[in-house]
Amino acid sequence: MKYALFAVLGALSLSACAEGPKPAADTAATAQATAAKPAAVKAAAGTPDARAIEAIRVLNSRVTVERIGAAPMPGFREAIVSGQVVYVSDDGRYLFLPGSGGALFDTTAKKNLSEVALAGMRKEALKAIPAGERIVFAPANPKYTVSVFTDVECGYCRKLHSEIAEYNRQGIAIEYLAFPRAGIGSQDFTKMVSVWCAPDRRKALTDAKNDHAIPNKNCKNSVTQQYDVGQRVGLTGTPMILAADGTQLGGYVPPAALRETLDKMAADGSAKPTATGPVDAVPAATTAGGA
Numbered sequence: 001m002k003y004a005l006f007a008v009l010g011a012l013s014l015s016a017c018a019e020g021p022k023p024a025a026d027t028a029a030t031a032q033a034t035a036a037k038p039a040a041v042k043a044a045a046g047t048p049d050a051r052a053i054e055a056i057r058v059l060n061s062r063v064t065v066e067r068i069g070a071a072p073m074p075g076f077r078e079a080i081v082s083g084q085v086v087y088v089s090d091d092g093r094y095l096f097l098p099g100s101g102g103a104l105f106d107t108t109a110k111k112n113l114s115e116v117a118l119a120g121m122r123k124e125a126l127k128a129i130p131a132g133e134r135i136v137f138a139p140a141n142p143k144y145t146v147s148v149f150t151d152v153e154c155g156y157c158r159k160l161h162s163e164i165a166e167y168n169r170q171g172i173a174i175e176y177l178a179f180p181r182a183g184i185g186s187q188d189f190t191k192m193v194s195v196w197c198a199p200d201r202r203k204a205l206t207d208a209k210n211d212h213a214i215p216n217k218n219c220k221n222s223v224t225q226q227y228d229v230g231q232r233v234g235l236t237g238t239p240m241i242l243a244a245d246g247t248q249l250g251g252y253v254p255p256a257a258l259r260e261t262l263d264k265m266a267a268d269g270s271a272k273p274t275a276t277g278p279v280d281a282v283p284a285a286t287t288a289g290g291a
Helices: 002-017 027-036 048-060 113-126 155-162 164-169 187-197 201-209 222-231 254-267
Strands: 065-070 077-080 084-089 096-099 103-106 135-137 144-150 174-176 240-242 248-250
Touching: 027 155, 048 065, 048 077, 048 084, 048 096, 065 174, 103 113, 113 222, 135 164, 144 155, 144 254, 155 164, 155 201, 164 248, 164 254, 174 187, 174 222, 174 254, 187 201, 187 222, 248 254
Parallel strands: 144 174
Antiparallel strands: 065 077, 077 084, 084 096, 096 103, 135 174, 144 240, 240 248
């Protein structure tokens, strides 16, 4: 997915493009900033170093390759890119971002190979949560369906939910899964159990996210199971949006941007549009009420 590659490598240059240019009159500051910017490394054409540099620049032309040389393991070059280490195979095809959240990319296929593997695992893990245990907000005929791990307290979860009608207008169905960030047994957990045990889950979830009181309830529920699945799929914060194929689409994503991403995935063949029947097939407890 080309757009995903640009997004990941774009993170390497955030420090370089977070601030706009200074006014022309501030010549001293401009000169100082120019002097502080590291020079891009050069390499002889046709060498492994040159192929590695080209692979990085193809994915993101804005980053600066500050250093390039042999890697600790054979067959790879080690590059310093905007202050971070990147490993590229000698033929320039494979690029590896080490560290937490790192990934292996096929630069020829423009594909995040790590995400492909994780997406398959997430898709299988989500199958453990029955459709009737999800709180669904959907248009009459959704083009796409995404799963969203949510918490009733987090700010971005509330922002996403406040725009639920716009997601639906964009043809996107939202299937909420519970992930009380404070953990099992917390006050947050108890509140989410009350939501999942409410006769009208949609209304209870909306009320909870708007700080409206909801009746305390307890019943046989899947909140703990959903929390466990969230941990298994690598959730580190809420919300977490997953496409139907298990691809992680980020945290809060504005409705129009999410639709654009899903359209690109469908065009690339990396994710298919939703092919389900009418929404009223979902159990009444997840469809009653309003946003």
